Amino acid sequence: MINKKVNSVQEALQGIQDGMTLMLGGFGLCGIPENAISELVKKEVSNLTCISNNAGVDDFGLGLLLQKKQIKKMISSYVGENAEFERQMLSGELDVELIPQGTLAERCRAAQAGIPAFFTPAGFGTEVAEGKEYREFNGKMHLLEHAFKADFSIVKAWKGDTAGNLIFKGTARNFNPCMAGSAKITIAEVEELVEAGTLDPSHIHIPGIFVQRIFQGEKFEKRIEQRTVRQK
Amino acid sequence: MALNKEEIAKRIAQEVQNNYFVNLGIGIPTLVANYIPKGIDVEFQSENGVLGMGPFPFEGEEDADVINAGKQTITALPGASFFDSGMSFGMIRGQHVDLTILGAMEVAENGDIANWKIPGKMVKGMGGAMDLVASADNIIVAMMHVNKAGESKILKKCSLPLTGVGCVKKVVTELAVLEITPKGFKLVERAPGVSVAHIVASTEADLLIEGDIPEMVID
Numbered sequence: 264m265i266n267k268k269v270n271s272v273q274e275a276l277q278g279i280q281d282g283m284t285l286m287l288g289g290f291g292l293c294g295i296p297e298n299a300i301s302e303l304v305k306k307e308v309s310n311l312t313c314i315s316n317n318a319g320v321d322d323f324g325l326g327l328l329l330q331k332k333q334i335k336k337m338i339s340s341y342v343g344e345n346a347e348f349e350r351q352m353l354s355g356e357l358d359v360e361l362i363p364q365g366t367l368a369e370r371c372r373a374a375q376a377g378i379p380a381f382f383t384p385a386g387f388g389t390e391v392a393e394g395k396e397y398r399e400f401n402g403k404m405h406l407l408e409h410a411f412k413a414d415f416s417i418v419k420a421w422k423g424d425t426a427g428n429l430i431f432k433g434t435a436r437n438f439n440p441c442m443a444g445s446a447k448i449t450i451a452e453v454e455e456l457v458e459a460g461t462l463d464p465s466h467i468h469i470p471g472i473f474v475q476r477i478f479q480g481e482k483f484e485k486r487i488e489q490r491t492v493r494q495k
Numbered sequence: 496m497a498l499n500k501e502e503i504a505k506r507i508a509q510e511v512q513n514n515y516f517v518n519l520g521i522g523i524p525t526l527v528a529n530y531i532p533k534g535i536d537v538e539f540q541s542e543n544g545v546l547g548m549g550p551f552p553f554e555g556e557e558d559a560d561v562i563n564a565g566k567q568t569i570t571a572l573p574g575a576s577f578f579d580s581g582m583s584f585g586m587i588r589g590q591h592v593d594l595t596i597l598g599a600m601e602v603a604e605n606g607d608i609a610n611w612k613i614p615g616k617m618v619k620g621m622g623g624a625m626d627l628v629a630s631a632d633n634i635i636v637a638m639m640h641v642n643k644a645g646e647s648k649i650l651k652k653c654s655l656p657l658t659g660v661g662c663v664k665k666v667v668t669e670l671a672v673l674e675i676t677p678k679g680f681k682l683v684e685r686a687p688g689v690s691v692a693h694i695v696a697s698t699e700a701d702l703l704i705e706g707d708i709p710e711m712v713i714d
Binding site for chain 1: 541542543544545550551552553554555556557558559560561562563564565566567568569571577578579580581583584587588607615618619620621622623624625626629630656657658659660661
């Protein structure tokens with residue numbers, strides 16, 4: 264067994280430098296690597312390009328990095344929940360590439376799977392298509408989209424083992440499995456880290472080969488963005 | 496009387512057929528889940544990675560790890576499944592989802608839809624909307640017929656950046672049900688008590704009007 268365990272978030276994030284491209288898992292605030300994000304704020308790395316479906320809220324998730332102006336460019340599909348983001352984008356301080364959510368997921372997955380590019384119908388005829396190659400398949404137009412290239416991928420899982428195997432919970436899975444193994448180095452932040460052999464191999468969502476470093480997060484706030492309930 | 500948002504959702508719910516997998520957008524579409532007729536079995540897909548989405552949890556039972564695409568806490572019904580975003584959009588692009596219901600800022604008579612950006616003012620992003628409209632065969636738009644300034648959102652040509660081209664099949668507004676045909680918008684139903692003349696006056700695009708236009712039936 265190859266041991267992927269590191270003992271701290273500091274050790275896990277070693278090598279992340281100014282100007283790098285990072286992938287970060289999560290949908291809204293659900294399934295984000297919150298311990299790693301806090302540490303990126305402390306490390307004061309800047310000029311980052313971040314690939315993540317959303318940009319957090321003003322005071323949590325990637326919003327914390329935006330507040331400190333550590334992000335140069337965001338590649339996302341939806342950023343509506345973050346007023347500071349919208350301000351930086353409209354003022355031109357922040358470079359933003361908005362892309363369809365399914366294309367975002369597939370560009371991650373393509374990087375993971377060694378597929379350099381693929382065709383998708385999403386965005387044909389819109390400004391997303393500008394400058395892109397297109398081609399007709401089965402009577403329908405498709406755009407050529409490319410796999411992402413990133414330096415580090417930071418994913419969050421529910422459980423993991425020292426071999427780097429990951430299990431996700433609920434909709435906190437989202438982009439995390441697509442981003443594991445999609446960058447040069449993948450860091451997994453887990454709620455519970457167990458010895459290899461503890462998890463049933465049939466229950467693993469992401470095999471350890473896609474993960475280079477794994478650590479157990481110190482604490483998880485798991486903030487809820489829209490708390491909606493019904494009465495009993 | 497023009498319909499309210501709940502009534503628009505009720506009318507759209509009549510379009511949902513037995514054994515459909517349905518993706519609901521944010522806003523009026525979300526309300527459709529409340530009005531599915533009895534005896535119709537459907538499963539709701541939320542593109543962040545759940546099939547078999549249920550109602551909001553009871554107070555105290557919220558789980559931060561179980562949300563819908565609107566980031567609201569939800570529940571999973573018996574038979575539900577969770578999956579990653581890649582697989583979720585595989586379901587969508589692969590046309591395994593039978594019906595997509597979403598909101599719009601503008602719809603044009605050729606089926607174009609705009610719902611993600613107002614240049615210089617509002618830039619929230621397209622989320623999954625571009626994948627949904629480019630892939631689904633069956634797209635119903637739930638929207639208000641006119642904007643707050645009283646201007647028609649049912650147009651000859653969209654003025655805002657497009658989300659998708661030639662994809663919308665049907666539009667349900669507070670005033671009317673419109674079908675998009677090769678010849679443009681066809682008026683098929685009107686809201687109870689709303690005249691055809693009022694709908695025509697509220698619509699920038701031309702409308703095909705054949706014979707008597709029945710009123711929507713909403714209970």
